[in-house]
Amino acid sequence: xxxxxxxxxxxxxxxxxxxxxxxxxxxxxxxxxxxxxxxxxxxxxxxxxxxxxxxxxxxxxxxxxxxxxxxxxxxxxxxxxxxxxxxxxxxxxxxxxxxxxxxxxxxxxxxxxxxxxxxxxx
Numbered sequence: 001x002x003x004x005x006x007x008x009x010x011x012x013x014x015x016x017x018x019x020x021x022x023x024x025x026x027x028x029x030x031x032x033x034x035x036x037x038x039x040x041x042x043x044x045x046x047x048x049x050x051x052x053x054x055x056x057x058x059x060x061x062x063x064x065x066x067x068x069x070x071x072x073x074x075x076x077x078x079x080x081x082x083x084x085x086x087x088x089x090x091x092x093x094x095x096x097x098x099x100x101x102x103x104x105x106x107x108x109x110x111x112x113x114x115x116x117x118x119x120x121x122x
Contacts, residue, residue, distance in 0.1 A: 005057075008043065009050035021092055028092065032099045041107050048100035052113035055097060058090065 003010050013021055016038075020031035036044055104111050 006050040006054050008046045009054060012047050021096065025092065025095070028095060029099050032096060033103065036100075036103050041104070044100065045104050045108070045111065048097065048104050048111075049113050051093065051097040051100055055090075055093060 012035075016035050017031050020028050023031075039047070101111075101113070
């Protein structure tokens, strides 16, 4: 499903930073930020958009604080999560999205993700 639905995100994760997402969380930002300059702004925006769509797709399945921050401007970090590996993976995807969005907004300050998911697809 990932390759069909989020091809740029899947390629970025599997071919360019394969060990970053599941490795040490402290190393994730530096590994991703080191790789992003190899891509032009349109590709960075596409990866960020697909990451946002990925999180949006799982919005009703998990407690998704990213959408409070992006949708309503709520500041702060989510509470510590002790619910298991699925939540750990989702929190890492949120961290990835934050890194991508920050990088894109450094060049395009007004950039905002737009959902490409239809309501009946969730």
